Amino acid sequence: MGTEKKISEIEELLKSKGYKLTHPREVIVRLFVQTSEHLKPEDIYNEVRHEDVSLPTVYRSIEILKNIGVIKEVVINSERYYELSIFSQKKFHIHFQCSICGKIKEYNDKRIFKDMLLQRDYIEETYNDVIEDVTVVMKGVCSSCKKEVK
Amino acid sequence: MGTEKKISEIEELLKSKGYKLTHPREVIVRLFVQTSEHLKPEDIYNEVRHEDVSLPTVYRSIEILKNIGVIKEVVINSERYYELSIFSQKKFHIHFQCSICGKIKEYNDKRIFKDMLLQRDYIEETYNDVIEDVTVVMKGVCSSCKKEVK
DNA sequence: CTTGATGCAAAGGATTTGCACAAAT
DNA sequence: ATTTGTGCAAATCCTTTGCATCAAG
Numbered sequence: 319m320g321t322e323k324k325i326s327e328i329e330e331l332l333k334s335k336g337y338k339l340t341h342p343r344e345v346i347v348r349l350f351v352q353t354s355e356h357l358k359p360e361d362i363y364n365e366v367r368h369e370d371v372s373l374p375t376v377y378r379s380i381e382i383l384k385n386i387g388v389i390k391e392v393v394i395n396s397e398r399y400y401e402l403s404i405f406s407q408k409k410f411h412i413h414f415q416c417s418i419c420g421k422i423k424e425y426n427d428k429r430i431f432k433d434m435l436l437q438r439d440y441i442e443e444t445y446n447d448v449i450e451d452v453t454v455v456m457k458g459v460c461s462s463c464k465k466e467v468k
Numbered sequence: 469m470g471t472e473k474k475i476s477e478i479e480e481l482l483k484s485k486g487y488k489l490t491h492p493r494e495v496i497v498r499l500f501v502q503t504s505e506h507l508k509p510e511d512i513y514n515e516v517r518h519e520d521v522s523l524p525t526v527y528r529s530i531e532i533l534k535n536i537g538v539i540k541e542v543v544i545n546s547e548r549y550y551e552l553s554i555f556s557q558k559k560f561h562i563h564f565q566c567s568i569c570g571k572i573k574e575y576n577d578k579r580i581f582k583d584m585l586l587q588r589d590y591i592e593e594t595y596n597d598v599i600e601d602v603t604v605v606m607k608g609v610c611s612s613c614k615k616e617v618k
Numbered sequence: 619c620t621t622g623a624t625g626c627a628a629a630g631g632a633t634t635t636g637c638a639c640a641a642a643t
Numbered sequence: 644a645t646t647t648g649t650g651c652a653a654a655t656c657c658t659t660t661g662c663a664t665c666a667a668g
């Protein structure tokens with residue numbers, strides 16, 4: 319799906335919830351649609367401040383976008399990160415942060431997703447809970463940093 | 469293992485790292501040893517303030533205990549929780565928070581651990597990363613709240 | 619004794635809020 | 644027009660720090 323299509327779909331969603339796609343919100347939404355990074359509120363602010371978007375508005379927009387399911391929050395090392403989640407088929411978010419270089423990546427791997435799904439089904443059946451969201455954060459040393467150390 | 473035995477083992481560990489088991493630290497360590505709850509800094513403070521332990525000391529103790537592996541931090545819904553980890557064989561921490569009652573529980577289930585282990589091995593082999601820690605946070609509706617809604 | 623630990627008060631950083639003004643439908 | 648959204652500045656909340664004092668080994 320193209321960038322503009324995605325943005326107008328998000329606009330529709332916002333409208334259906336009684337929100338407007340204002341200039342600041344569009345700038346922020348566009349940023350999320352165009353990046354695959356995990357962004358902190360401050361990162362977002364730095365990307366949009368040139369467009370005259372204030373920090374409080376960044377926070378307010380994050381809150382709304384999170385609540386209507388456009389973006390998802392992941393906390394790694396006590397820091398909040400946000401990523402686009404609306405067009406992702408992923409039901410699971412498996413993050414890895416390297417303790418050396420600090421970079422965060424995601425594993426998008428069918429086998430992992432399948433296993434997580436089975437895991438979830440097993441838990442739901444066994445414990446009678448309904449699982450709506452699963453977030454996995456792994457920490458360790460990434461392949462690049464592993465080489466450096468050698 | 470008994471409470472006192474656990475505390476003296478933690479004391480030894482502290483000493484081996486050049487730290488003392490002072491009164492405030494003992495009170496905090498005892499709290500972690502005796503509870504199975506997930507505690508926030510403020511929860512800890514409320515439990516130990518009558519022993520004349522200050523909030524900064526709670527934070528300083530948490531930091532040390534975390535660094536030497538006595539306790540582990542889990543962030544759920546942007547809030548920091550701590551739990552005893554030193555005597556736990558668990559390599560994985562699978563938490564579930566109910567979005568209705570807010571309660572947090574852990575799944576301590578051999579089958580889940582085994583599957584997570586396989587999952588980890590698969591990722592390490594496939595992506596060449598070293599995984600040292602895995603934290604899983606699931607959200608949904610717990611079995612009790614599910615009944616209420618009906 | 620000597621070093622490390624503590625409490626207090628104050629600082630710091632991230633996030634939220636009140637309010638008057640601006641912009642969207 | 645009317646409602647919702649915005650920027651600014653200030654407030655709030657959580658966490659950390661400086662410093663004089665205290666306690667553990």
